[in-house]
Amino acid sequence: MKSSLAATNILIVEDEGLIALDLETHLLNLGYQIAGIAETGRLAIQKALASPLPDLILMDIRLKGDMDGIEAASKIIAQIDIPIIFLTAFADNSTLNRAKLISPFAYIRKPFDIADLHISIEIALQKHCSEKIIKQQKNWLNTVLESIGDAVVTTDNDGNVTFINRVAESITQWIKSESLGRPINDVVPLVDYYKKSIENPILQALRAGRGEPLPEGTLLITKNQQEVPVEDSAVLILDDMQHAHGAVIVFRDISERIAVKQQLFYQAYYDTLTNLPNRLLFINRLQHLVDLNKRYSNCQFAVLFVDLDRFKIVNDSLGHPIGDQLLIATAKRLQKCLRPTDTVARFGGDEFAILLEQCPDFQSVCKLADRINHELSVPYRLSSYDLFSSASIGIVKWQSHYETAEDLVRDADIAMYQAKANGKGRYAIFDDTMHTQVKRRLTLENDLRQAVSNNALIIYYQPIVSLANSKIVGFEALARWEHPEQGLISPEIFIPIAEETGLIVQIDQWVLRQACQQIKIWQDQFSGETKLGVSVNFSSYHLSQPDVVEQVKQALADADLSAASLRLEITESTLIENPELVAQILLELKILGVEIYIDDFGTGYSSLSRLHKYPISTLKIDRSFIHNIDSNTEQFEIVRTIIILAKALNMTTIAEGVETEKEIEAICGLGCEYVQGYYFYRPLTCKQVTALLEN
Ligand code: C2E
Numbered sequence: 247m248k249s250s251l252a253a254t255n256i257l258i259v260e261d262e263g264l265i266a267l268d269l270e271t272h273l274l275n276l277g278y279q280i281a282g283i284a285e286t287g288r289l290a291i292q293k294a295l296a297s298p299l300p301d302l303i304l305m306d307i308r309l310k311g312d313m314d315g316i317e318a319a320s321k322i323i324a325q326i327d328i329p330i331i332f333l334t335a336f337a338d339n340s341t342l343n344r345a346k347l348i349s350p351f352a353y354i355r356k357p358f359d360i361a362d363l364h365i366s367i368e369i370a371l372q373k374h375c376s377e378k379i380i381k382q383q384k385n386w387l388n389t390v391l392e393s394i395g396d397a398v399v400t401t402d403n404d405g406n407v408t409f410i411n412r413v414a415e416s417i418t419q420w421i422k423s424e425s426l427g428r429p430i431n432d433v434v435p436l437v438d439y440y441k442k443s444i445e446n447p448i449l450q451a452l453r454a455g456r457g458e459p460l461p462e463g464t465l466l467i468t469k470n471q472q473e474v475p476v477e478d479s480a481v482l483i484l485d486d487m488q489h490a491h492g493a494v495i496v497f498r499d500i501s502e503r504i505a506v507k508q509q510l511f512y513q514a515y516y517d518t519l520t521n522l523p524n525r526l527l528f529i530n531r532l533q534h535l536v537d538l539n540k541r542y543s544n545c546q547f548a549v550l551f552v553d554l555d556r557f558k559i560v561n562d563s564l565g566h567p568i569g570d571q572l573l574i575a576t577a578k579r580l581q582k583c584l585r586p587t588d589t590v591a592r593f594g595g596d597e598f599a600i601l602l603e604q605c606p607d608f609q610s611v612c613k614l615a616d617r618i619n620h621e622l623s624v625p626y627r628l629s630s631y632d633l634f635s636s637a638s639i640g641i642v643k644w645q646s647h648y649e650t651a652e653d654l655v656r657d658a659d660i661a662m663y664q665a666k667a668n669g670k671g672r673y674a675i676f677d678d679t680m681h682t683q684v685k686r687r688l689t690l691e692n693d694l695r696q697a698v699s700n701n702a703l704i705i706y707y708q709p710i711v712s713l714a715n716s717k718i719v720g721f722e723a724l725a726r727w728e729h730p731e732q733g734l735i736s737p738e739i740f741i742p743i744a745e746e747t748g749l750i751v752q753i754d755q756w757v758l759r760q761a762c763q764q765i766k767i768w769q770d771q772f773s774g775e776t777k778l779g780v781s782v783n784f785s786s787y788h789l790s791q792p793d794v795v796e797q798v799k800q801a802l803a804d805a806d807l808s809a810a811s812l813r814l815e816i817t818e819s820t821l822i823e824n825p826e827l828v829a830q831i832l833l834e835l836k837i838l839g840v841e842i843y844i845d846d847f848g849t850g851y852s853s854l855s856r857l858h859k860y861p862i863s864t865l866k867i868d869r870s871f872i873h874n875i876d877s878n879t880e881q882f883e884i885v886r887t888i889i890i891l892a893k894a895l896n897m898t899t900i901a902e903g904v905e906t907e908k909e910i911e912a913i914c915g916l917g918c919e920y921v922q923g924y925y926f927y928r929p930l931t932c933k934q935v936t937a938l939l940e941n
């Protein structure tokens with residue numbers, strides 16, 4: 247738009263030369279510039295498009311040549327935005343109708359009054375300028391509406407669609423051309439959570455002046471009948487007189503937000519490995535039931551605590567992926583045993599918990615526990631392994647003195663421990679005496695801690711005898727605990743506690759140092775033809791301590807004992823738990839000159855094919871194979887095989903727990919070299935050993 251008259255540049259299209267000149271003179275007098283004069287339609291187009299572009303065209307309709315003014319005008323405005331005023335002597339209807347299609351800014355009859363022409367030119371320029379502003383605003387608005395992230399749909403007062411932006415097109419799956427003019431309910435149909443139709447907020451706004459926000463859970467049904475969760479706002483569109491002329495709804499697809507919310511909920515309350523509820527969700531449900539029961543009814547329910555037996559061995563020997571598969575398979579089997587109203591959760595590791603709601607009698611709970619035990623004992627086929635598993639189950643039933651969910655879970659856990667102690671693969675029902683036992687055990691744990699720091703442990707020595715000549719070749723050092731009230735406590739009781747609490751490291755270390763010193767004393771006192779050796783038990787936890795080799799070196803040095811006199815007894819499970827590390831440590835010990843014995847051989851799960859990879863000198867055949875052994879038993883074959891294997895691997899064998907003459911005969915015949923058992927000697931005190939050696 248030009249700001250001053252002087253700059254307004256007008257193109258005259260007129261085929262009569264005199265009229266054109268006359269016009270030019272008048273316009274120049276009025277202060278306009280003349281962009282040029284064209285006599286034909288074609289010239290008019292040429293000059294209109296030449297730069298600098300004219301600001302306005304005065305166009306005669308009838309022109310020389312094959313193109314009249316209307317056709318020329320339509321070709322020009324197809325290319326540039328310019329106001330055109332028709333000047334003509336003709337005003338017949340058909341000409342008028344053709345001219346109208348072009349929306350000229352004025353239509354002036356010849357001969358014209360120059361003052362009228364002046365006014366028409368000024369109005370045309372002004373109107374063109376306003377239209378340009380409106381067009382720019384429209385473009386601006388369009389760009390904004392198309393680029394915002396929300397869906398926008400507008401309607402007229404009847405609720406028929408007048409505009410739909412790209413986001414709305416993509417959510418509703420209606421394209422613009424199809425949706426314009428359609429009722430809003432066709433394009434944006436809404437239903438509630440129960441799939442019942444909801445009045446569109448646009449129609450509400452049109453009816454009541456304002457649209458209520460959509461209720462939570464509202465779904466939009468797309469053209470392809472998909473459901474999209476949406477959120478919205480709708481308002482009336484008012485004109486400057488505050489009259490409604492339509493309404494607009496702005497809405498957005500909240501599927502992603504809902505998915506994130508669900509994901510967060512899942513992560514907080516479910517176990518991702520098994521897809522079972524986790525501890526938190528279980529405790530929530532249980533607490534709810536406890537609260538209900540305390541307030542209203544006294545409905546019967548029970549909590550089961552399920553712990554897989556020996557899961558650690560599976561994990562350690564076959565690897566975590568197989569361990570994970572076993573957990574997933576176990577979760578499925580547990581679910582199979584339950585009703586939909588029951589809850590089974592994974593508490594972590596190999597622990598599961600079950601909440602049995604509405605159990606009519608306690609017998610049915612026990613039956614279920616049996617069923618679970620049975621179900622879990624069916625072998626699992628995982629990758630290429632056939633795995634046998636079992637679980638220990640603790641059961642606690644609801645009683646009104648319980649205040650919290652945690653109390654019930656604690657007692658179910660205690661009962662589960664009882665089931666394990668009773669021999670695994672079974673269930674135990676919680677009763678109050680178990681509490682006492684747990685307390686006793688806790689006290690024992692504390693007492694043991696004190697005993698260790700007060701050096702209240704003692705060592706017994708059990709002779710190991712050569713079968714060739716019945717001579718004592720060495721001793722096994724066995725720890726005992728002299729309890730101030732309970733008397734002598736067996737290692738069968740306190741070693742597991744020590745292993746659980748980590749006290750075992752201190753105990754083993756102490757036994758090692760004491761035993762080294764003691765055997766040195768006996769060696770010095772009673773130097774026979776064979777040097778007496780001493781065996782010390784090392785738990786797997788102790789063996790994986792980083793400074794274990796250093797500890798052994800130090801103990802030998804402090805006692806001034808030769809390494810060849812020391813034997814360390816480890817179990818098969820120690821080999822399985824951390825094979826690489828253990829192999830390394832054993833090698834270092836072997837280089838030092840210390841011998842390695844495998845204790846309780848035959849009870850673990852070590853793979854025979856790997857045995858030769860470790861520097862092992864001796865296998866101690868477990869007592870369970872020796873007990874009542876005679877040539878017709880299956881044990882006999884096992885022991886025979888072990889001895890053949892040991893010979894093949896250049897290892898010696900010691901039979902543990904030999905109690906009878908018959909047992910001695912049996913193992914003698916099989917070529918076993920050494921024995922340790924009550925038949926010859928029980929574990930003895932230092933004094934007893936000294937007396938024995940003196941004789
Ligand atoms: P173990 O290393 O297999 O020790 C042999 C066990 O068999 C000893 O039980 C011993 O008294 C018992 N025994 C020996 N001969 C016979 C027999 O003829 N008949 C029967 N029925 N039993 C026999 P003890 O002293 O009660 O020790 C039990 C286990 O405690 C040991 O089994 C060992 O694994 C562990 N232990 C003992 N002292 C220590 C220690 O200082 N450190 C560690 N880590 N473990 C220890």
Ligand code: MG
Nearest residue numbers: 722783815845
């Ligand atoms: Mg031993």
Ligand code: MG
Nearest residue numbers: 845846866902
């Ligand atoms: Mg043993």
